[in-house]
Amino acid sequence: MFEIGAKIRFKYTGMLAEIIENHQDGSYTVWLDEEQEDSIAFEDDIVLDKDFKAIEQSEQQKALKKKVKGPSTEDLFYSKKELEDRKRAALRPKNRKAIIDNLYENTEETNEATFIPTAIIEQAPSNKGCFLAFHQTSNSNYTIYLVNDSPTSFSFTFKLFLNQALEHGFNKIIPANTFFAIGEFTQAQFNDAPYIEFTCPKFGFEKIIKLKYRKFIRTTQPIPLMGINTYSFLLFHKLNPYTKKSHSIKDYTNLHKKERAQIMAPINRLYRSFDLMDVASFEPELDLHAEKLVNDTSEFTARELYELQIQVLEDFVAKAVEFGLKEIFIIHGLGKGKLKQGVDEFLRFHGDVKAYKNEFHEKYGFGATKVLLKK
Numbered sequence: 001m002f003e004i005g006a007k008i009r010f011k012y013t014g015m016l017a018e019i020i021e022n023h024q025d026g027s028y029t030v031w032l033d034e035e036q037e038d039s040i041a042f043e044d045d046i047v048l049d050k051d052f053k054a055i056e057q058s059e060q061q062k063a064l065k066k067k068v069k070g071p072s073t074e075d076l077f078y079s080k081k082e083l084e085d086r087k088r089a090a091l092r093p094k095n096r097k098a099i100i101d102n103l104y105e106n107t108e109e110t111n112e113a114t115f116i117p118t119a120i121i122e123q124a125p126s127n128k129g130c131f132l133a134f135h136q137t138s139n140s141n142y143t144i145y146l147v148n149d150s151p152t153s154f155s156f157t158f159k160l161f162l163n164q165a166l167e168h169g170f171n172k173i174i175p176a177n178t179f180f181a182i183g184e185f186t187q188a189q190f191n192d193a194p195y196i197e198f199t200c201p202k203f204g205f206e207k208i209i210k211l212k213y214r215k216f217i218r219t220t221q222p223i224p225l226m227g228i229n230t231y232s233f234l235l236f237h238k239l240n241p242y243t244k245k246s247h248s249i250k251d252y253t254n255l256h257k258k259e260r261a262q263i264m265a266p267i268n269r270l271y272r273s274f275d276l277m278d279v280a281s282f283e284p285e286l287d288l289h290a291e292k293l294v295n296d297t298s299e300f301t302a303r304e305l306y307e308l309q310i311q312v313l314e315d316f317v318a319k320a321v322e323f324g325l326k327e328i329f330i331i332h333g334l335g336k337g338k339l340k341q342g343v344d345e346f347l348r349f350h351g352d353v354k355a356y357k358n359e360f361h362e363k364y365g366f367g368a369t370k371v372l373l374k375k
Contacts, residue, residue: 172351
């Protein structure tokens with residue numbers, strides 16, 4: 001029996017693969033490195049990569065009267081002509097890879113050349129919810145779209161991880177009944193333990209999506225607004241966490257005005273007046289020190305203060321973008337670095353941030369970050 005993650009080779013072709021699923025019946029789902037796709041392998045047909053010595057000939061190739069128990073992996077997945085070609089390749093191990101590559105070279109080129117992406121045809125809103133849609137643009141590439149088919153605008157953070165490391169991120173506000181591209185994904189990345197983190201901070205909504213190929217290919221469904229059928233994941237629908245508590249967005253807003261007022265009661269006049277500023281009085285710098293935001297820091301836990309600071313930062317940047325500012329300063333101080341790190345992570349993936357840097361400034365020292373906004 002082979003363990004999940006084990007590197008194996010097919011006895012009769014020498015092809016390298018990795019075990020990704022054990023069916024407990026002597027068969028496995030494996031990921032083929034050369035083909036960049038998954039397949040089925042039987043225990044009798046494979047061997048650990050470290051134990052592989054040379055290519056063998058299958059029972060069918062030897063044309064023996066007595067066959068092995070059950071058909072081999074080759075017998076199930078290759079035509080007679082393909083088996084003959086592989087047989088010839090097996091007799092010349094030194095040239096095996098070149099021959100196998102040549103067998104599929106023309107097919108791959110033809111498939112890639114003839115692939116025609118499904119055309120996106122914008123449709124009227126239908127209020128079916130919010131989706132992450134993977135629009136296939138070639139045999140091995142996808143463009144990831146966020147589709148907001150709901151009457152509510154919201155800010156979000158999108159992060160794609162490969163092998164536990166952050167590969168790509170995006171932070172922006174998506175208007176109601178809108179869709180746009182937020183990332184790219186390739187077929188090969190299914191082999192890198194990919195997963196997505198999607199959050200809406202204001203609504204306390206968070207979802208983690210693990211991208212496993214066998215499940216991914218079964219996610220095809222009609223995508224609202226885009227007018228296509230493609231691979232996708234529903235993030236939330238009409239009964240999502242921030243609308244199911246009331247009968248409408250208006251009811252929800254009115255209901256939570258009082259709750260927000262109670263939570264924000266300790267906030268001092270400086271921050272309370274922030275939303276009332278107009279372009280003329282808007283200051284292009286934000287001091288995120290806790291004592292600048294609340295009257296009494298002892299009334300808050302460290303986590304509550306940090307969440308408030310990030311929320312204030314989000315509101316401040318949104319207002320600066322609305323007013324058309326090109327440059328702003330975020331004062332975060334030095335401290336232990338947690339707030340500075342939080343500011344960095346927020347700015348790194350913000351769709352309206354052109355660039356930012358933390359360097360010595362005669363007014364702020366090293367305790368502030370200069371942010372350049374897109375026009």
